[in-house]
Amino acid sequence: VSDPDLEPQAGAALAGEPGPEVAAMTPAARLAGYVRGGGIVVPVLTTLLAFFVGGLVILVTGHNPLSTYKAIFNGTGLNWFFPWTSSDDRTTAALNLQQTLIITTPLILVGLAVAFAFRAGLFNIGGEGQYLVGSYFAVWVGSSFSGMPKLLHIVVAIVAAALAGAVWAGIAGLLKATVGAHEVISTIMLNWIAVWVGIYLFGLNGPLQNSDPQQQSVPVSSDVVSSAKLPVFWGDPELQGLHVGLFIALAAVLVFWVLVNRSKIGYEVRAVGLNPEAARYGGISVARNYVLVMAVCGVFAGIAGSLDVLGWEFHIATNDIQLASASGLGFIGIAVALLGRNTAGGTLAAALLFGALLSGTSQRNLDPTIFEPELASNLTLIIQGLVVLIVSADVIVLTMLRRGRGLFRRRRPAAPAPAQEAEAA
Amino acid sequence: LSTAVATAAPRRAVQPRHAGWAGIALGFVAWFIALPPVLARTPVPSILIGLLAMTAGAWAIAGGEKRLGWGAVVAGLVGGAGAVASTQSGVGNLQDVVTWSALVAATLRFATPLTFGALGGIISERSGVVNIALEGMMLTGAFFGIFGADLLDSWFLGLLVGMAAGGVVALLYAFFAIQLRADQIVGGTAINFLALGITGYIFLDHYGDQGTPDNIPRVPDVSIPGIKNLSFFGDAIGKANLLTWVALVGAVVLAVFLFRTPQGLRVRAVGEHPRAAETVGISVMRTRYLSVVCSGVLAAMGGAYLSIAFVGSFNQGMTAGRGFIALAAVIFGKWSPGGAVAAAMLFGFSTALAQRLPAFSPSAAVLFQALPYVLTLIAVAGVIGRSRPPAADGQPYIKE
Numbered sequence: 110v111s112d113p114d115l116e117p118q119a120g121a122a123l124a125g126e127p128g129p130e131v132a133a134m135t136p137a138a139r140l141a142g143y144v145r146g147g148g149i150v151v152p153v154l155t156t157l158l159a160f161f162v163g164g165l166v167i168l169v170t171g172h173n174p175l176s177t178y179k180a181i182f183n184g185t186g187l188n189w190f191f192p193w194t195s196s197d198d199r200t201t202a203a204l205n206l207q208q209t210l211i212i213t214t215p216l217i218l219v220g221l222a223v224a225f226a227f228r229a230g231l232f233n234i235g236g237e238g239q240y241l242v243g244s245y246f247a248v249w250v251g252s253s254f255s256g257m258p259k260l261l262h263i264v265v266a267i268v269a270a271a272l273a274g275a276v277w278a279g280i281a282g283l284l285k286a287t288v289g290a291h292e293v294i295s296t297i298m299l300n301w302i303a304v305w306v307g308i309y310l311f312g313l314n315g316p317l318q319n320s321d322p323q324q325q326s327v328p329v330s331s332d333v334v335s336s337a338k339l340p341v342f343w344g345d346p347e348l349q350g351l352h353v354g355l356f357i358a359l360a361a362v363l364v365f366w367v368l369v370n371r372s373k374i375g376y377e378v379r380a381v382g383l384n385p386e387a388a389r390y391g392g393i394s395v396a397r398n399y400v401l402v403m404a405v406c407g408v409f410a411g412i413a414g415s416l417d418v419l420g421w422e423f424h425i426a427t428n429d430i431q432l433a434s435a436s437g438l439g440f441i442g443i444a445v446a447l448l449g450r451n452t453a454g455g456t457l458a459a460a461l462l463f464g465a466l467l468s469g470t471s472q473r474n475l476d477p478t479i480f481e482p483e484l485a486s487n488l489t490l491i492i493q494g495l496v497v498l499i500v501s502a503d504v505i506v507l508t509m510l511r512r513g514r515g516l517f518r519r520r521r522p523a524a525p526a527p528a529q530e531a532e533a534a
Numbered sequence: 535l536s537t538a539v540a541t542a543a544p545r546r547a548v549q550p551r552h553a554g555w556a557g558i559a560l561g562f563v564a565w566f567i568a569l570p571p572v573l574a575r576t577p578v579p580s581i582l583i584g585l586l587a588m589t590a591g592a593w594a595i596a597g598g599e600k601r602l603g604w605g606a607v608v609a610g611l612v613g614g615a616g617a618v619a620s621t622q623s624g625v626g627n628l629q630d631v632v633t634w635s636a637l638v639a640a641t642l643r644f645a646t647p648l649t650f651g652a653l654g655g656i657i658s659e660r661s662g663v664v665n666i667a668l669e670g671m672m673l674t675g676a677f678f679g680i681f682g683a684d685l686l687d688s689w690f691l692g693l694l695v696g697m698a699a700g701g702v703v704a705l706l707y708a709f710f711a712i713q714l715r716a717d718q719i720v721g722g723t724a725i726n727f728l729a730l731g732i733t734g735y736i737f738l739d740h741y742g743d744q745g746t747p748d749n750i751p752r753v754p755d756v757s758i759p760g761i762k763n764l765s766f767f768g769d770a771i772g773k774a775n776l777l778t779w780v781a782l783v784g785a786v787v788l789a790v791f792l793f794r795t796p797q798g799l800r801v802r803a804v805g806e807h808p809r810a811a812e813t814v815g816i817s818v819m820r821t822r823y824l825s826v827v828c829s830g831v832l833a834a835m836g837g838a839y840l841s842i843a844f845v846g847s848f849n850q851g852m853t854a855g856r857g858f859i860a861l862a863a864v865i866f867g868k869w870s871p872g873g874a875v876a877a878a879m880l881f882g883f884s885t886a887l888a889q890r891l892p893a894f895s896p897s898a899a900v901l902f903q904a905l906p907y908v909l910t911l912i913a914v915a916g917v918i919g920r921s922r923p924p925a926a927d928g929q930p931y932i933k934e
Binding site: 170288293302304306316435436444501502 | 666669710714715716717719720721723724725726727728729730731732734735736738739850851854855858859861862865897898900901903904907908910911914915923
C-alpha cells in the first residue's frame, strides 16, 4: 500500500544527520518519511499494539479480552466471509456486515479529507465541522423540493453538501493563505461553530426544525423525502440495509489516488507539503494551493455528511450533533488517515478497520451478555487514541530504529558539543 | 516653533491612546444606561454618548492609534445600536436578561474552568509545546476529581486526585511530545481520544447506569461578609466558589512567575529559542516536561471545578469543548495570563448571556455559545491585533 511516487528528497532529512531542519519539517515531510520507512508492517504493528493495550484494559477491569474481542468481531459481521460460518450465523453476519459498511462509507471520505490535507502539509482537524455542514445542507435539500426526480434530487443534495463542505474548509485555507492563521486553530473553531449552528438550526423553534405538528417539542430536522433517499442494494431498506453511498466513497478513493499521484494539482500539493519554500521558488502558488486543498478536503467531508443523511439517518437531531462534537466521525477520520499513512489504499483499509470496530462495538451489533456495548464504545475510543498516539511518534521511532540509536540520548556520553554550539550561536 | 510643537506633542495630557480607551468605555456606557438598573427609556442620551465615543475614536485614529481608534468607533456604534434596540424592547424582557448580579455570578462560574484551562495552555505553549490536549486533561481532572472525592469522601482529596490524574496524562503527552518528538498536534489529538475513552470506560465500569451519587462532597463557596450584602455585584463576588478565587489568584501568580522571575524567563526562553536557552545552560527538556505537567495539573483543576464544584456529578465527555474554548482564550489573550483571564471572562459572559437570552429569542440565543469560536477565528485572522505564538511553539527540540 506504500506510495512509491514520493520525491526522493522527502526522506533526505531523515536519512542524513538529524539537524535542526528535522524540527522545522512540515507534518507532510515527516509523514512522507513514515511512508518510506515502514511499508505495511508498521501500521499493522501499530494496530496490534493498540488492540493489545485495549485488551489489557479489558483484563484489568475484570473481563475476558479474548471473548470480548471475539464478540466484537462477530458484531462486525466480517465472519460472513468465512466459508465455515453456518447459514443461521450467516444471516446475522450479513446484517452486521451491512452496518459495518454503512459506517465505513463516511469514514473513507472523512479519512480522505484529512489525508489530502496532510499531503499538502496541512492538518485538517476540521473534518467534523465539514461533515456536519455537509449533512445540514443534505438534509435541507433532501427534505425539501419533494417534487424533484429521484436521481436529480440525490445529485443536487450531494453537490450542495460538497460545496458547503468546500466553503467551510475553504475558510481555513483562505485564512492560512492570506494572513497565515494556523489551520489547526481555525478548523477547530470552525468545528464548534458548525456544532452550534446546527443546534440552532434544528433546535426548538429553529429555522430548520421539523414541520410535523406531532413533533414540535422534538429538536430534530424534517425527514428526507423518498426521492432523495439513496437506493439500498443489499439487505432490507426497512432494516437499514446497505446503500449505494459505498460506491461513491470507493469512487472518491480512486479520485483521490488520481488527484494525488497522476495530476498536476497533486504534484503541486505534494510539493507544497514537502517544502513550501522550495515549491514557491519553483513557481507554485502556495497560497492558492492552501485554499484549493482545503476546499477539496471539504468536498470529501461534505459528501460524507450527505451520504449518511441520504443513506440511512434521513434526519438530524441536535443530540447527535452534540455527541459528535467530541468523538464524531470527523475525528475518527484523523485516525483513519494517519493509520492509512495518507495514501488512497491505506485510508480505505484503515476506514474498514475503524468502521468494523465502531459497528462491532455498537449497541445494535455487540452481544451485551459478553461485554456491555457502552463500555465497548469507550474501548473503541481508547484504541483509536492509542493508534493516533503511536502514529504521532513513529517517524522518530523509525529513524531511531534505522540508526540503531537509543531514544534517551542523555544517557549517552556527551559529545564535545559546547564549543561547536558556541560557534554555531 | 515647529520643533517646540514636536517636542511638546508627546507630553500632551490627553494622548490618542487615552482617547481610544475613553471611546471604548463610552461605547459601553452608551449601552449600559439603556439597561437595568438605569433603564433609560429614550435612546437620545445613548446615541449622543455613542457619537461621542466614535468622535474620540476618530481622533485617536487621526493621532495614529489606528487599532484602538477603530475599536472605539466600533464600540460607539455597537453601544449606540444596542441601546436603541434595548429601548425598543420590553422592560420585562430586559429585566429578565440583564440581572447584573446573576449575570456576573454566571460569568464567573463559566469562566473559572476556562481560566484554569487557559493558564495551563499558556505555561505549556510558553515553553514551546502546543497543548491541544487541554480538553482531554480537563476531562481527566473532571472524572478523577469526582471519583476521588467519592471514594475518599473529601472534596480536597478529590481535587488532589484529579490534579494528579491530569499530571499523569500530561506526563504521557510530554513523553511523546518531548522525548519521542512526536507531532504535537497529532499527539494532543490522541490524548483527547484517550481521555474520552478512559474516563468514559472507568465511569461506566464503576458507576454503571446510575451515574455518580448525589452526595458527593463539593468544593465550598467563599462567603465574604462585607461584600455579600452589596446590591450590585455583591451577590456574585461575595459568594463565589473557592476555586474561582484560586483561578484568579493563579493567573496573578502565573503572570508574576512568567514575567518577573528567572524561572519564568527560562520557560519563555525555551519557548522562543530553545537552542539559545540550552547554550546558556537551561535544560530545554526538563523545562518543557515541568511546564507540560503543570499545564495538565492546571487544566485538571478546571475539569475538577466542573464536576465537584459546579455541577456535582459527572457524565461522559462533560467538558464538551471547554478545553478548546480555553485554547481559544490562550490565543485570544495573546499567550498572557491577564489576556487569557479577560478572554475567559468574555467567553464566560457570552455563555451566561446565552442562558438568559431565550427571553428574547428562544432559538437564536444558542448562537451565543458559538461566540468564543467566532471571536477567536476573527482574532487569528489578525483583525484584532496580531496573535503571535511563542517562536518555537510546536517544534520538537533535538539536543545537539
